[in-house]
Amino acid sequence: MAEYRDQYAKLRAAGAEVAALSVDDVARSRAVTDELKIPFPILCDPRREVVTAFGVLNRGEKGGIAYPAVFVIDRARVMRFRVLETVGARVNPGDLVEMVRSVAGGVEPRALPRPARVWPGAMFLRAIYNSIRRGVKQPR
Amino acid sequence: MAGEMAPQVGEQAPEFAIPDAHGTVRRLSELASGGVLVLVFYRGHW
Numbered sequence: 001m002a003e004y005r006d007q008y009a010k011l012r013a014a015g016a017e018v019a020a021l022s023v024d025d026v027a028r029s030r031a032v033t034d035e036l037k038i039p040f041p042i043l044c045d046p047r048r049e050v051v052t053a054f055g056v057l058n059r060g061e062k063g064g065i066a067y068p069a070v071f072v073i074d075r076a077r078v079m080r081f082r083v084l085e086t087v088g089a090r091v092n093p094g095d096l097v098e099m100v101r102s103v104a105g106g107v108e109p110r111a112l113p114r115p116a117r118v119w120p121g122a123m124f125l126r127a128i129y130n131s132i133r134r135g136v137k138q139p140r
Numbered sequence: 141m142a143g144e145m146a147p148q149v150g151e152q153a154p155e156f157a158i159p160d161a162h163g164t165v166r167r168l169s170e171l172a173s174g175g176v177l178v179l180v181f182y183r184g185h186w
Contacts, residue, residue, distance in 0.1 A: 001182060004180055014176075015174070015176050016175075016177065016178050017171055017172070017174050017176070017177050017178070018177075018178045018180065019166070019171050019177060019178075019179050019180070020179075020180045020182055021158075021179060021181050021182070022181070022182050022183065022184040024184045024185050026159055026160075026161060026162075028184070028185045029160070029161035029185075031185065032185055033161040041160040041171070042160060043158050044159050044160065044161065045158050049156065049158070050154075050156045050158060053154040053156065054147065054153070054154070055146030056146065056181050062184075065183050065184050066181040066182060066183060066184070067181065068181060068182055069146075069180075069181040070178065070180050070181070071153065071178075072177070072178055073172050073176070073179060074172065074175065074177075075172050075173055075175050075176075076152070077152045077153045077155065077168060077172055078150065078152055078153070079147045079151055079153050080149065080176075082146060082147075082148075093178075096178055100176050100178065103175070104175045104176050
């Protein structure tokens with residue numbers, strides 16, 4: 001969140017609005033906004049409607065929280081880029097600036113090299129998930 | 141499983157209307173109306 005705050009001016013200049021979203025209620029989100037001086041909207045999804053609709057509900061933690069994820073959406077609400085940050089790699093918000101500029105300019109964005117590799121597909125994610133839940137099995 | 145239901149690149153994201161930290165209801169279509177929205181999902185308050 002602080003990283004997005006720090007890159008906010010650049011993202012705005014490139015043509016983006018930024019919004020954050022978690023399952024926290026309004027009071028907690030207000031506290032985060034105030035403590036971190038977040039300049040963009042923090043959205044509150046305590047009923048888990050949006051995290052469910054976007055496929056990022058992590059049921060295994062604290063009654064269901066959001067997996068860290070970033071989505072870039074254009075004015076027609078079309079998804080232009082997405083990355084789920086579950087496998088130890090995180091998007092550098094500064095790297096999003098160029099992508100935002102492309103989308104704002106109507107150019108097909110090139111995938112960010114690093115996040116493109118950290119979106120490994122459902123099979124791989126399931127394997128990681130299962131190994132966390134049940135432990136790693138040695139192949140026989 | 142994470143990501144299975146997620147809208148794919150090129151698909152339309154589902155509209156929503158939920159409150160921001162000030163209690164004001166915000167819609168996805170409104171937030172994206174400027175041209176590009178970077179929507180960051182995070183784990184919540186520590």
